[in-house]
Amino acid sequence: MTPAINITAASQAIALDRFPRFNLCHMPTPIEPMPRLSEALGGPKIFVKRDDCTGLATGGNKTRKLEFLVGEALAQEADMLVTQGAVQSNHVRQTAAAACRVGLQCHAVLERRVPNVEAAYEETGNVFLDKLFGATLEFRPAGLDMNAEAEAVSAQFRVAGRRPYFIPGGGSNPTGALGYVACAQEIAEQCAQEEHDFQWLVMGTGSTGTQAGLVAGFKALDWPLPVMGVSVRQPRERQVGAVYRLAMMTAEKLGVGGATESDIIVDDGYVGEGYGIPAESTLEAIALVARTEGLLLDPVYSAKGMAGLIGLIRQGFFKPSDNVLFLHTGGATALFAYESDILNTVG
Ligand SMILES: *Cc1c(COP(=O)(O)O)cnc(C)c1O
Numbered sequence: 001m002t003p004a005i006n007i008t009a010a011s012q013a014i015a016l017d018r019f020p021r022f023n024l025c026h027m028p029t030p031i032e033p034m035p036r037l038s039e040a041l042g043g044p045k046i047f048v049k050r051d052d053c054t055g056l057a058t059g060g061n062k063t064r065k066l067e068f069l070v071g072e073a074l075a076q077e078a079d080m081l082v083t084q085g086a087v088q089s090n091h092v093r094q095t096a097a098a099a100c101r102v103g104l105q106c107h108a109v110l111e112r113r114v115p116n117v118e119a120a121y122e123e124t125g126n127v128f129l130d131k132l133f134g135a136t137l138e139f140r141p142a143g144l145d146m147n148a149e150a151e152a153v154s155a156q157f158r159v160a161g162r163r164p165y166f167i168p169g170g171g172s173n174p175t176g177a178l179g180y181v182a183c184a185q186e187i188a189e190q191c192a193q194e195e196h197d198f199q200w201l202v203m204g205t206g207s208t209g210t211q212a213g214l215v216a217g218f219k220a221l222d223w224p225l226p227v228m229g230v231s232v233r234q235p236r237e238r239q240v241g242a243v244y245r246l247a248m249m250t251a252e253k254l255g256v257g258g259a260t261e262s263d264i265i266v267d268d269g270y271v272g273e274g275y276g277i278p279a280e281s282t283l284e285a286i287a288l289v290a291r292t293e294g295l296l297l298d299p300v301y302s303a304k305g306m307a308g309l310i311g312l313i314r315q316g317f318f319k320p321s322d323n324v325l326f327l328h329t330g331g332a333t334a335l336f337a338y339e340s341d342i343l344n345t346v347g
Helices: 007-014 036-039 061-077 090-102 127-132 146-159 175-192 207-221 236-254 280-293 300-315 332-337 337-346
Strands: 031-033 046-048 080-086 107-113 136-141 164-167 200-205 228-231 265-267 321-329
Touching: 007 146, 031 175, 031 228, 036 236, 036 280, 036 300, 046 090, 046 164, 061 090, 061 107, 061 207, 061 280, 080 090, 090 107, 090 127, 090 164, 107 146, 107 300, 127 136, 127 164, 127 332, 136 146, 136 200, 164 175, 175 207, 175 236, 200 300, 207 228, 207 236, 228 236, 228 300, 265 300, 280 300, 332 337
Parallel strands: 046 321, 080 107, 080 164, 107 136, 200 228, 200 321, 228 265
Antiparallel strands: 031 046
16 A cells, blocks of 8 residues: 655655754654554554654653744744643643753643543643643633633733743644654655555544644655544544644645645544543543553543544454554553543443
């Protein structure tokens, strides 16, 4: 399916070295087989791309985006990073750590997006690490336009004489998405070197930068690996539209041909009750992957992505001969904010 490509020529065409970048990420992250999970599911051969091992403060997908975002912040001589996320945001934790690496302040606006949580939810997991990295935090109720809130906060800092660099939620803008264009290139290179032949890539999709960057990257490389985004928060149609818009803007930034809307594939069957609320399938995925492969997933993103992969296998979506690559986007730090949900279900 995935033809061998002339990586050097394709990479030169993308020319990511045009863009400011600060090295934060352990690369390449390994691609590993999951033989015991594949056997337990009786399905295709499953492999995992270990972006939970990007190396910054327990890792995760935001590190790749932050290489370009922090690079741009430094090029603009910012003196602080301002961003936003849900309370247990992995993006905010990685941004807070990246700010420490470059000696900038980090200020984050946190949305109380998940209803009915215990008091410890705002103290443990990612919030604990945000504080350890010295980030300053403020909270908002659910349902506001959080990028607008964080931009308003940035404007106040600017009035006070600071030079804030604003990073949207999840680091998902064309600059951040370049991190996943780079990852698409990395996967293509690994497939050539390690002789993998994948028919699908499956991942959890939220603020869209990861899927948009991968789709834009594979398109620019003319290397057609289909990407299945498993929505963690919103209905299929809205997620497809959002991923498509960012994929187009990313292609425009690169000056390459864009994807078509039919390249954006999303399954919304594993959201459950909503963002940050684990469904039964989420908790099953956490336990199954932990107990077959000794691998940690997170309850907000990667386990919903894995629940999608498990569900698609059970529906017979893949051929038994397929090789499927699961992108592990990280997030296990948030497990500590969900201990009782998990233990009540899996024992
Ligand atoms: C942010 C995040 C995602 C989703 O990536 P987007 O680029 O926001 O779509 C997936 N997994 C984890 C662990 C994340 O923190």
